[in-house]
Amino acid sequence: xxxxxxxxxxxxxxxxxxxxxxxxxxxxxxxxxxxxxxxxxxxxxxxxxxxxxxxxxxxxxxxxxxxxxxxxxxxxxxxxxxxxxxxxxxxxxxxxxxxxxxxxxxxxxxxxxxxx
Amino acid sequence: xxxxxxxxxxxxxxxxxxxxxxxxxxxxxxxxxxxxxxxxxxxxxxxxxxxxxxxxxxxxxxxxxxxxxxxxxxxxxxxxxxxxxxxxxxxxxxxxxxxxxxxxxxxxxxxxxxxxxxxxxxxxxxxxxxxxxxxxxxxxxxxxxxxxxxxxxxxxxxxxxxxxxxxxxxxxxxxxxxxxxxxxxxxxxxxxxxxxxxxxxxxxxxxxxxxxxxxxxxxxxxxxxxxxxxxxxxxxxxxxxxxxxxxxxxxxxxxxxxxxxxxxxxxxxxxxxxxxxxxxxxxxxxxxxxxxxxxxxxxxxxxxxxxxxxxxxxxxxxxxxxxxxxxxxxxxxxxxxxxxxxxxxxxxxxxxxxxxxxxxxxxxxxxxxxxxxxxxxxxxxxxxxxxxxxxxxxxxxxxxxxxxxxxxxxxxxxxxxxxxxxxxxxxxxxxxxxxxxxxxxxxxxxxxxxxxxxxxxxxxxxxxxxxxxxxxxxxxxxxxxxxxxxxxxxxxxxxxxxxxxxxxxxxxxxxxxxxxxxxxxxxxxxxxxxxxxxxxxxxxxxxxxxxxxxxxxxxxxxxxxxxxxxxxxxxxxxxxxxxxxxxxxxxxxxxxxxxxxxxxxxxxxxxxxxxxxxxxxxxxxxxxxxxxxxxxxxxxxxxxxxxxxxxxxxxxxxxxxxxxxxxxxxxxxxxxxxxxxxxxxxxxxxxxxxxxxxxxxxxxxxxxxxxxxxxxxxxxxxxxxxxxxxxxxxxxxxxxxxxxxxxxxxxxxxxxxxxxxxxxxxxxxxxxxxxxxxxxxxxxxxxxxxxxxxxxxxxxxxxxxxxxxxxxxxxxxxxxxxxxxxxxxxxxxxxxxxxxxxxxxxxxxxxxxxxxxxxxxxxxxxxxxxxxxxxxxxxxxxxxxx
Numbered sequence: 001x002x003x004x005x006x007x008x009x010x011x012x013x014x015x016x017x018x019x020x021x022x023x024x025x026x027x028x029x030x031x032x033x034x035x036x037x038x039x040x041x042x043x044x045x046x047x048x049x050x051x052x053x054x055x056x057x058x059x060x061x062x063x064x065x066x067x068x069x070x071x072x073x074x075x076x077x078x079x080x081x082x083x084x085x086x087x088x089x090x091x092x093x094x095x096x097x098x099x100x101x102x103x104x105x106x107x108x109x110x111x112x113x114x115x116x
Numbered sequence: 117x118x119x120x121x122x123x124x125x126x127x128x129x130x131x132x133x134x135x136x137x138x139x140x141x142x143x144x145x146x147x148x149x150x151x152x153x154x155x156x157x158x159x160x161x162x163x164x165x166x167x168x169x170x171x172x173x174x175x176x177x178x179x180x181x182x183x184x185x186x187x188x189x190x191x192x193x194x195x196x197x198x199x200x201x202x203x204x205x206x207x208x209x210x211x212x213x214x215x216x217x218x219x220x221x222x223x224x225x226x227x228x229x230x231x232x233x234x235x236x237x238x239x240x241x242x243x244x245x246x247x248x249x250x251x252x253x254x255x256x257x258x259x260x261x262x263x264x265x266x267x268x269x270x271x272x273x274x275x276x277x278x279x280x281x282x283x284x285x286x287x288x289x290x291x292x293x294x295x296x297x298x299x300x301x302x303x304x305x306x307x308x309x310x311x312x313x314x315x316x317x318x319x320x321x322x323x324x325x326x327x328x329x330x331x332x333x334x335x336x337x338x339x340x341x342x343x344x345x346x347x348x349x350x351x352x353x354x355x356x357x358x359x360x361x362x363x364x365x366x367x368x369x370x371x372x373x374x375x376x377x378x379x380x381x382x383x384x385x386x387x388x389x390x391x392x393x394x395x396x397x398x399x400x401x402x403x404x405x406x407x408x409x410x411x412x413x414x415x416x417x418x419x420x421x422x423x424x425x426x427x428x429x430x431x432x433x434x435x436x437x438x439x440x441x442x443x444x445x446x447x448x449x450x451x452x453x454x455x456x457x458x459x460x461x462x463x464x465x466x467x468x469x470x471x472x473x474x475x476x477x478x479x480x481x482x483x484x485x486x487x488x489x490x491x492x493x494x495x496x497x498x499x500x501x502x503x504x505x506x507x508x509x510x511x512x513x514x515x516x517x518x519x520x521x522x523x524x525x526x527x528x529x530x531x532x533x534x535x536x537x538x539x540x541x542x543x544x545x546x547x548x549x550x551x552x553x554x555x556x557x558x559x560x561x562x563x564x565x566x567x568x569x570x571x572x573x574x575x576x577x578x579x580x581x582x583x584x585x586x587x588x589x590x591x592x593x594x595x596x597x598x599x600x601x602x603x604x605x606x607x608x609x610x611x612x613x614x615x616x617x618x619x620x621x622x623x624x625x626x627x628x629x630x631x632x633x634x635x636x637x638x639x640x641x642x643x644x645x646x647x648x649x650x651x652x653x654x655x656x657x658x659x660x661x662x663x664x665x666x667x668x669x670x671x672x673x674x675x676x677x678x679x680x681x682x683x684x685x686x687x688x689x690x691x692x693x694x695x696x697x698x699x700x701x702x703x704x705x706x707x708x709x710x711x712x713x714x715x716x717x718x719x720x721x722x723x724x725x726x727x728x729x730x731x732x733x734x735x736x737x738x739x740x741x742x743x744x745x746x747x748x749x750x751x752x753x754x755x756x757x758x759x760x761x762x763x764x765x766x767x768x769x770x771x772x773x774x775x776x777x778x779x780x781x782x783x784x785x786x787x788x789x790x791x792x793x794x795x796x797x798x799x800x801x802x803x804x805x806x807x808x809x810x811x812x813x814x815x816x817x818x819x820x821x822x823x824x825x826x827x828x829x830x831x832x833x834x835x836x837x838x839x840x841x842x843x844x845x846x847x848x849x850x851x852x853x854x855x856x857x858x859x860x861x862x863x864x865x866x867x868x869x870x871x872x873x874x875x876x877x878x879x880x881x882x883x884x885x886x887x888x889x890x891x892x893x894x895x896x897x898x899x900x901x902x903x904x905x906x907x908x909x910x911x912x913x914x915x916x917x918x919x920x921x922x923x924x925x926x927x928x929x930x931x932x933x934x935x936x937x938x939x940x941x942x943x944x945x946x947x948x949x950x951x952x953x954x955x956x957x958x959x960x961x962x963x964x965x966x967x968x969x970x971x972x973x974x975x976x977x978x979x980x981x982x983x984x985x986x987x988x989x990x991x992x993x994x995x996x997x998x
Contacts, residue, residue, distance in 0.1 A: 029143060030150040047174025048147070052140065053186040060125035060187060073153060077146040078139075 013046075013054045015097065018090040021064060021082040028069075028077035029055060055080060063089050129187040140183055148173065194516075198523040206527065212496060213528070216489055219889075220532025222882060223485030224574055225539030228563065230478040230875070231570045232544050234471050236561045237464045243382050243560065245322025246418075250459035251282075251428065253415035257453065262703055264722045266290045266411040269403040271439040271450055272314075275415075278435055281428035285417040286314035286321075288385075289401050293702050293821060294393065295660050298851045299354075300367040306354075307660070307851040308368065309394060310344070311385065312401040318345075318379070320418050327351075328362040328377025331400045335376075338404040342373040348381040350396035368397070384559055388463055389414075391554040392864055407442070416459065429456045463556045470872050473633070473949055477879045480630050482574065484883050486582040487623045488890045491616055493525070493586040495897050504590055518587045525583025526576070533575035537563070540571075552860075553867045589615065616894050621934040627880075627887035628938020628971055629945055634873075634880035635963040636946060636953055641873045643955035644866060650761075650795030650804065651699060652737025653858040657832035658698055659839060660853045661822045663846075673751050673813035676729050679824065679846055686838050688830045693732025696812065696819035699797050700861040708760070708781040708808050710768050723764065723781070723806035724797050727819040733759070733792060733809070735825040736858070743775040743790030746811045750789075756814055758786035761807040765791045781808065800866055801954055825858070832857045872952075884971065888978040895927055896982040906986055907994025916987035923986050927979025934975075935968050 013036075020035050021027060027035070032055075033048040040046075058064045063086035069079040082090070129136050148169050155165035173179070184190070206213040241247045255264050267275070267287075276285045288311055295307035315336035318325070325345065335343045346354075346361070355361045365372040379398070386393035406412050419428055432454035441450035457465070464471075497504075504517060541563055547553075548561045661679060665672035676694055683692045697703055705722035709715060730746045741762060750757045758779055765774045774788045794804035812819040824843075828835055836855035843850040863870075899906070906919055946958035956963070 028146065028150070030147040033147075034154075047179065048151075048172050049144070049174045049176065049179025050182060052143065052179060053182040056129075056183050056187040060122050060129070062121055071150065075146060075149060075153075076142075077150065078143050 013050065014058060015090070015093045016040075017051065017054050017058060017080075018063065018082060018086055018093070021080060022087065022090060026067075026069075026079045026081040028071060028079050030077070032080065058086070061089075062086075126187065126189055130189045130192060133188065136187065137180075137184075140180060144173075144176070144180070194519070195523070198520050199527070201520065202524045202527050205524065209496070212492065213531075216492060216528050217531045217535055219485055219488055219886065220529060220578065221535030221539060223482045223536070223886075224529075224533045224571065224578065225536030225543070226478050226879065226882070227482055227574050228536055228540035228567055228571050229543040229547075230474055232540065232561050232563055232567045233547065233558075234475050235564070235566055235570075236557050237467060237555065238471050240566070242388065242460055242463065242557075244388075244459075247460060248458070249283075249419045249421070250321065251417050251419060251425065252457045252459050252462040253285075253417060253432070254455045254457060254462075255453050256455045262290050262414075262705075264411075264705060265414060267413050267415055267439070267452065268411050268441050268450070269401075269407045269409075269413065270443045271411075271441065271452060272413045272415060273403060274439050274443075275435060279417075279431065281419060281423045281431045282417040283420045284316055284320045285415060286317040286319075287401075287413040287415040288313040288317060288389070289406065289412055290414040291412055291702060291704055293660070295851070295853045296821060297368050297397070298370075298662065298849065300370065305849055305851040307853040308350075308396045310368070310397045310399055311395045312399050314413070315400045317398075317416075320416065321383075322418075323379065323383050325377035326380040327359060328375070330377065336400045336402055338402055340402070342368075342371060343376045343400065344368070344373050345398045346375055346378045347385070347395055347397065348379055348383070349394070351378045354396075373399075382560075387557045387559050388459075391556045391558070392551060392867075394551070407444070410441075425456055425458060429454075432456055467555070467868070469949075470868070470952060473952060474872060474875055477630060477633065477876050480626050481879050481883055481886075482578060484623055484626045484630075484886045484890075486578055487619050487626070488886050488893075489525075489528070489582040490585050491619050491623075491890055491893060493521075493583065494589065494616055494619075495893065497521075497586050497590045501590065517590070518584075521587035521590065522579065522583050525579040525587070529575045529579035529583075532578075533571050537568075537571060540567070552864060553871050554864050555868055555871065585615070613898065616897075617930055620890055620894050620930050621937065623887045623890045624931055624934025624971065624975065625938035625941060627883040628935050628968060629942045630876075630880040630883040631967040631971055632939070632942035632964055633945060633949060634876045635967040636949065636956055636958065636960060637873050637876050639960060639963050640952070640954040640956045641866075641869055644800050644869065647796065647800050649699070649800065649862065650738060650793050651858075652827075653862045655829065655832060656736060656825060656827045656858040657835065657855055658823045658825045658858060659836075659843070659855045661694065661824045661843060662850045662853075663822070669751065669814060672819075673748065675846075676813055676822075677748060679843070680729065680731065682842050682846060683824065683826060683839060686835065686842060688828050688835055689839075690827045690829060691731055691735050692824060692826045693735035694729035694812065694819075694822050694824055695732050695736070696727045696821055696823065698823055698825070698858070698861060699736070699795050700799075700865045703797060705806075706782050706808075708758070708764060708768070708779055708806065711778040711780045711785060721767075721806045723808050725781075726807070726809045727812035728809050729812055732825060735827045737827065738795060739793040741791045741793055742773070743788070745790060746809070748813060750811050751814050756781075756784050756786035757789045757811055759790040759792055759809040760788055761792050761794050761804065763794055763804060764806045764808060767806070781810070786810065800862065884974055887971075888974045891927060891930065891975050891978040892981060894930075895923060895979045896985070898926075899923060899982045899986045902986075903989060903994050906989050907991045910989065911991035911995070919989075920980075920983040920987045923983035924976065924979050927975060927983070931972055931975035931979075935971055938971075939964065939968060 016036050017032055020032050020039075024031075024035060029051055030048070033046065033051045036044065036051075037046055055064070055066075059066055059080070063083055064080050065083050066078050066080050068076060071077045148166070151169035151172065152162065152165045155168055156162055160168065170176070184193075242250070244250060253267075258265055272285070272287060279285060292309075292311055294309045297308040297310040298305040299308045300306075314320070315331045315333060318330050326348065328345075330345070331343060334340055344366075351357060351361070361375050362377060363375065365374050367373070385395045385398075401413070419425070436452040436454035437450075439450050439452045440446065441448045441452075507517065508514075544561050544563055548559050550558065663672075663675045663679070665675055680692050680694065683689055703724050706725045707720055708723045709720055728746065730748055730750075733740060733745055740759075742765075743759070746757060746759065755778070758781060760768075760774060760779070768774065768779070769777060774791060777788050779786050779788055792807075792809070795807060796802070796804055797807060798805070812822075824839075826832070826835060826839060832855070839855060840850070840852070906914075910916075910919065942964070943959065950958040
């Protein structure tokens with residue numbers, strides 16, 4: 001474990017889960033965790049177990065749905081998929097993150113006047 | 117919408133905890149299998165793959181816990197856990213639980229009961245419509261008893277017409293006593309208490325009848341058809357709540373009177389205007405009939421909306437001095453003043469200070485209870501220190517421990533409150549049925565919503581108060597220290613000991629304040645019981661006598677002589693007499709002056725007047741100082757005769773012998789024939805006023821009803837039947853009036869003080885017991901803790917006496933510090949209750965000394981028991997025990 005890995009901000013994991021389900025379709029918990037690790041380029045410090053708190057929270061809010069099914073290699077697993085409400089929520093969250101990132105970028109960018 | 121859905125889901129998850137848990141387990145198991153398979157496909161051994169999967173999954177327990185928190189109601193889980201745990205611990209330690217609940221129950225119960233009384237009398241508005249508008253109109257000079265607080269019919273009517281501040285003014289006839297009417301039915305005539313009230317009395321107070329209607333204007337006119345309203349209690353008792361009684365005629369004093377309605381249960385005239393007075397029927401005052409009777413109306417009014425008491429008072433100051441005493445006789449000066457007092461103030465103003473003192477006393481009790489429990493919990497917590505150290509080691513945070521301990525305190529407190537509520541419920545029911553205590557509104561004392569809210573407040577704050585200190589103290593402890601502390605030989609944490617000693621000292625100080633306060637009040641009460649009343653209430657009784665003399669003095673004289681002769685013939689009766697008014701009950705006043713002398717304004721005082729028979733002074737036990745008693749042959753004299761009290765003698769004939777002088781009273785001449793010692797006519801505590809006794813068998817003065825007073829060597833109750841049968845022989849229409857010991861009048865007069873002294877005394881006793889329990893607990897605990905030490909000392913040669921002395925010395929030190937602090941606090945507090953004391957200085961040395969000695973004695977006793985135990989410790993056993 002290198003020190004440069006990012007700690008997850010409160011709420012970021014939820015957005016990642018939603019985005020993952022939107023692009024990949026129905027997935028089980030392990031799949032979602034692996035996917036987030038891969039997409040983030042192993043830059044995120046993720047204890048895979050923490051995904052389950054996020055999953056149950058999203059499910060209770062009605063943004064994802066869950067169903068027991070069978071995996072490719074014939075193993076029983078719980079599959080999650082995004083709901084219509086989830087898509088709407090993801091759109092809002094994504095816009096929010098994009099804005100935040102833009103603003104942070106501007107604030108932290110070396111100023112044109114060269115004060116830094 | 118989203119949050120609602122989530123909340124619902126959380127509740128569902130909470131309810132289906134096991135299902136969700138096993139589902140999560142299955143899901144996590146699947147997760148790990150998938151991870152292992154993937155890694156094995158990459159060529160790792162199964163063992164290594166499993167290890168890797170577990171590492172990447174992270175903390176298994178934390179992840180599951182996180183998921184549970186995200187899906188369910190974590191705070192409720194914790195609470196339930198705490199509750200379950202609390203019940204288990206308390207159940208394991210039943211002795212402690214029982215003691216704690218009983219102590220708390222006593223403290224909280226006393227608080228609820230006193231709050232209910234305070235709330236009823238002081239805080240809650242009167243049970244009338246817009247009670248803040250109601251005003252009692254009194255005279256500014258109240259020396260003359262009822263007569264100087266009342267107004268004539270003409271004055272009342274003129275004021276009603278001229279006032280602009282009041283929307284309505286009404287009143288009641290202030291001079292009717294209990295059992296003043298006879299109700300004739302099928303059997304023997306029944307004594308009934310009737311009160312005449314202004315036609316608009318109930319409208320003014322805002323009372324609607326629960327059945328029928330109120331008086332009409334016609335019914336308040338001379339020679340109108342008589343009508344009465346029944347009180348709810350009388351209707352229930354006498355007519356078994358028969359609704360059909362309305363509109364029917366009943367026979368009162370031989371006259372058919374129509375019942376026009378029944379008043380609501382919530383209205384109790386006595387509890388507002390005259391505590392202890394139970395009115396059965398209300399009739400309208402007919403002003404034309406009482407126009408010549410002088411001042412008879414006690415006034416009450418309702419202010420116009422928006423008019424302040426001060427504005428109304430300013431108007432009253434202008435109007436009252438101009439009011440006529442009698443329009444027919446403009447030569448008599450009214451000389452009225454009007455003192456407006458909010459009705460609520462009139463009812464409870466005098467009691468405010470007593471009630472606040474009572475409230476404070478009961479608050480002190482609660483403080484002592486809390487300190488006691490704090491101490492108990494601390495001792496218990498020390499015994500549980502290993503448990504807490506273990507929990508901390510297993511990851512419980514400080515907040516979690518404090519929460520657990522506070523939950524325990526709350527549970528104890530609520531159990532105590534429940535017990536206390538039961539107690540308070542019983543006390544309030546008992547109080548509400550104490551007709552003999554002359555406190556207003558007492559009959560409506562009950563546990564209401566406000567009292568329940570107060571209970572909740574008291575229970576929660578008590579729990580925080582007694583639970584927080586031990587909780588913080590324990591949870592703040594250093595883990596290592598605790599684990600170390602439980603080892604052999606080390607004496608238990610000095611900090612705990614110091615804290616407990618401080619608690620004990622404050623407990624003793626609080627108890628000291630309570631004891632001194634109760635002592636001062638008790639001494640005042642004893643002083644009051646010692647007051648020479650001017651008559652002998654014991655072994656005397658009175659009964660109201662019915663006769664018909666047709667207003668003729670000669671006939672009356674014959675009847676009275678007959679009654680007295682026959683009653684005195686009853687075995688056991690020493691002597692008997694008749695009066696129209698008894699001391700300590702209703703009264704009226706006239707004027708008296710030296711005949712032919714002119715007086716300045718204010719030089720004369722209203723004089724209490726009693727119309728009596730020969731022998732009455734003897735029967736009630738008054739002391740004739742000079743001259744002689746009234747005789748039957750005084751009837752035939754041209755001039756009246758009067759006996760005056762020493763105060764009148766001193767003021768009208770200073771330095772002279774008044775006997776034989778001519779006085780003027782009630783517009784007649786009267787020869788002074790005797791002087792009697794002053795009588796406390798209206799209260800035990802107040803100074804006696806001017807008094808005079810006129811012959812009731814003489815034509816000049818008519819009595820107002822008749823009270824037969826009997827003096828006996830036997831207990832008065834034993835004569836009730838024979839006196840009644842004698843009266844019935846003379847007059848078959850004699851109603852079954854009550855034969856009342858005179859002592860009861862005195863008891864009634866001092867009953868509020870007796871009530872307060874009793875309660876404060878009980879609280880002081882309770883405080884003393886609790887404080888001694890606390891001392892016993894702490895000393896006993898410290899002896900137990902130091903068993904080995906004491907054993908070693910004794911093995912090294914310390915004598916039993918020395919060991920005892922050491923333990924008692926410690927007790928003595930704590931007690932002395934507490935008593936010194938308590939005495940200083942008592943001195944400050946005594947000043948606050950100074951106005952409640954009678955014949956006792958607030959710094960009364962004897963009281964302070966005796967109460968502190970009592971406290972010290974009890975403290976030493978509480979310390980002696982553990983000291984004895986300590987000295988009995990056998991060195992061998994104490995040392996082997998470890």
